[in-house]
Amino acid sequence: MVSQSLSEPVPHWDLSNVYPGLDSVEFKQATDQLQAKLDDLDNYLSAQQITRSAMVTAGPTELAQVIAGYLDRMNAALRLSGTLHSYIHSFVSTDSYNTVARRLASELEALSVRLERADVLFRGWIGVVAAGRDRFEQALVQEDLSQPPIGDLHGHAFYLKEAAEQSRYLMSDTEEILASELSLSGASAWEKLRGVVTSQLKIPFELDGQVKELPVTVVQSFRTKADGELRRRAHEAELAGWASVREPLAACLNGIKGTVITLYKRRGRTAALQQALDQARIDRETLETMLAAMHDSFPAFRRYWQAKARRLGKEALPWWDLSAPVGSLERRYTFAEARDLILEQLYAFSERSGSFTQRAFDQSWIDAEPRAGKRGGAFCMRLLAVEESRILCNFDGSLDQLLTLAHELGHAYHNECQVGKMPLQRRTPMTLAETASIFNETIVTDAILGQVASPDEELGILETFLIGASQVIVDIYSRYLFEKEVFERRAKAELSADDFCDIMMRSQQETYGDGLDPRHLNPYMWAWKPHYYSAGLSFYNFPYAFGLLFGLGLYAVYQERGKAFLSEYDALLRSTGEGTAADLAARFGLDIRQRAFWEGSLKVIEKRIERYLVL
Numbered sequence: 001m002v003s004q005s006l007s008e009p010v011p012h013w014d015l016s017n018v019y020p021g022l023d024s025v026e027f028k029q030a031t032d033q034l035q036a037k038l039d040d041l042d043n044y045l046s047a048q049q050i051t052r053s054a055m056v057t058a059g060p061t062e063l064a065q066v067i068a069g070y071l072d073r074m075n076a077a078l079r080l081s082g083t084l085h086s087y088i089h090s091f092v093s094t095d096s097y098n099t100v101a102r103r104l105a106s107e108l109e110a111l112s113v114r115l116e117r118a119d120v121l122f123r124g125w126i127g128v129v130a131a132g133r134d135r136f137e138q139a140l141v142q143e144d145l146s147q148p149p150i151g152d153l154h155g156h157a158f159y160l161k162e163a164a165e166q167s168r169y170l171m172s173d174t175e176e177i178l179a180s181e182l183s184l185s186g187a188s189a190w191e192k193l194r195g196v197v198t199s200q201l202k203i204p205f206e207l208d209g210q211v212k213e214l215p216v217t218v219v220q221s222f223r224t225k226a227d228g229e230l231r232r233r234a235h236e237a238e239l240a241g242w243a244s245v246r247e248p249l250a251a252c253l254n255g256i257k258g259t260v261i262t263l264y265k266r267r268g269r270t271a272a273l274q275q276a277l278d279q280a281r282i283d284r285e286t287l288e289t290m291l292a293a294m295h296d297s298f299p300a301f302r303r304y305w306q307a308k309a310r311r312l313g314k315e316a317l318p319w320w321d322l323s324a325p326v327g328s329l330e331r332r333y334t335f336a337e338a339r340d341l342i343l344e345q346l347y348a349f350s351e352r353s354g355s356f357t358q359r360a361f362d363q364s365w366i367d368a369e370p371r372a373g374k375r376g377g378a379f380c381m382r383l384l385a386v387e388e389s390r391i392l393c394n395f396d397g398s399l400d401q402l403l404t405l406a407h408e409l410g411h412a413y414h415n416e417c418q419v420g421k422m423p424l425q426r427r428t429p430m431t432l433a434e435t436a437s438i439f440n441e442t443i444v445t446d447a448i449l450g451q452v453a454s455p456d457e458e459l460g461i462l463e464t465f466l467i468g469a470s471q472v473i474v475d476i477y478s479r480y481l482f483e484k485e486v487f488e489r490r491a492k493a494e495l496s497a498d499d500f501c502d503i504m505m506r507s508q509q510e511t512y513g514d515g516l517d518p519r520h521l522n523p524y525m526w527a528w529k530p531h532y533y534s535a536g537l538s539f540y541n542f543p544y545a546f547g548l549l550f551g552l553g554l555y556a557v558y559q560e561r562g563k564a565f566l567s568e569y570d571a572l573l574r575s576t577g578e579g580t581a582a583d584l585a586a587r588f589g590l591d592i593r594q595r596a597f598w599e600g601s602l603k604v605i606e607k608r609i610e611r612y613l614v615l
Helices: 025-047 060-092 099-131 133-140 154-169 173-183 187-199 216-224 228-244 246-266 272-280 284-296 298-311 335-349 351-362 399-417 435-449 455-490 497-515 542-574 581-586 595-614
Strands: 202-207 210-215 379-383 388-392
Touching: 025 060, 025 099, 060 099, 060 133, 060 379, 099 133, 099 154, 099 173, 099 187, 133 154, 173 246, 187 246, 202 216, 202 228, 210 216, 216 228, 228 246, 246 272, 246 455, 246 497, 272 284, 272 455, 272 542, 284 298, 284 455, 284 542, 284 595, 298 455, 298 497, 298 595, 335 351, 335 399, 335 435, 351 399, 379 399, 388 399, 399 435, 399 455, 399 542, 435 455, 435 542, 455 497, 455 542, 455 595, 542 581, 542 595
Parallel strands: none
Antiparallel strands: 202 210, 379 388
């Protein structure tokens, strides 16, 4: 499937079935409806005295009715708020110069604070209710309170119990509400500043004898080019670009991490990692078991990089060659070719998966063109009001980007499996949010490997897989080490841009070891990775490794069971917001607390490394 032309246009997404535009009557009406729903929610909380200080004397039936009324109102508000947020984000993420969209995003954030306030009041109250355990458990099994699934207490049991458990880590209602309001001018403002600075960063770069101002995402796309000199120049230009904006980005990171530290201490937590584990729905033992298995796999990855360096005629591999193509995959895919390949493999896996993915392509759910003002990377977002998803990527014709597209379509399929669930039932931890995406990638990779025409082509496909796997296992570990040290040191004082670079370099040296040329690493990984800049989700790293290894473990189950696996797989995706990672994994006989599980998944990667070394 060699591309004949890469000049064909790549798609932009279409959200006209959600609202006609940011200036449309329908969009304005939806915003007004959200205001009304929030007013109704606030009035309900007040009328029912849903606060932590309230005396709870009601019996199980009355309690169930109060809880059902809250669930009804909160789910409705979340559905509309989530849709508006995704719709506005579709403009902000593809055009950071759109000042109207940025203003509307800011206005919506102010409304979101009211949702956070309601959530805080309810969690504090449900914690008090749950203290009377018998009454709480009896309330959860009350029936015929309202039309299902709205107000379905039994279907919301996991959410309610988790909310009650996490209520122990709340400040007073007044402090929590103040923290939410201050986030708009604090952590959220820092995060937005980071987004604007990075999406508008342009780098002078010589191409075809002319110096052009290129978006950083375009310069980054040169990492996968066959021309080694182009990769080196792009790497050096990118580092210079990040150096030019390092001070504002360092200020952003200090501001966000400082906020997180202040809040977790006030909430009675011992560390930011504790909250990240709760959000991931795993325990410290599981994390440490997985990290230990990952650490012990590093020698295999280092052998891979050393072999890659030899293939490229070098003594040691510099950073700019990490994504260099090896083998016969210097070719590029058109978007149409990528689409057809992905569809063919997903239809072979499951008719439901294939037909769903066909709909995503046919109905313009994907924005794939790299361009100025558009953010880098890739993501998938839900549009709850129409039960659809939208996917952003920066397609450059490489196999890596083809697999990224398959990955994000997996997220969209995960959303499809949850259609009909209430927003509060869909709150999936990141550890499980990567399940379908990794599964999609694995399906496509295995299929391509099974169709290779020559050892050189097999080598190229293995190379693409190992580039991604090494990022998720080794680089993710370095990011975990980086963030861990940043939190420890930021608790004492602000860090400089030089500090961040130093921590990043040491983290890379510890994980990559002698696999890379120590003279040429990437001190600015902290500047361009958006994962560090979220006050609400710290340690946005280890869940990726969990997702990869969990997905590979599930894929092994699929290979054993065949088509009989499909209904269980869809059921798992549907329920990822309603159980811990360990409980959901146990449905498939997987014990994530045992090192053997993680080693088994890592062996799949190590086998591919050994095959790479042989070729």
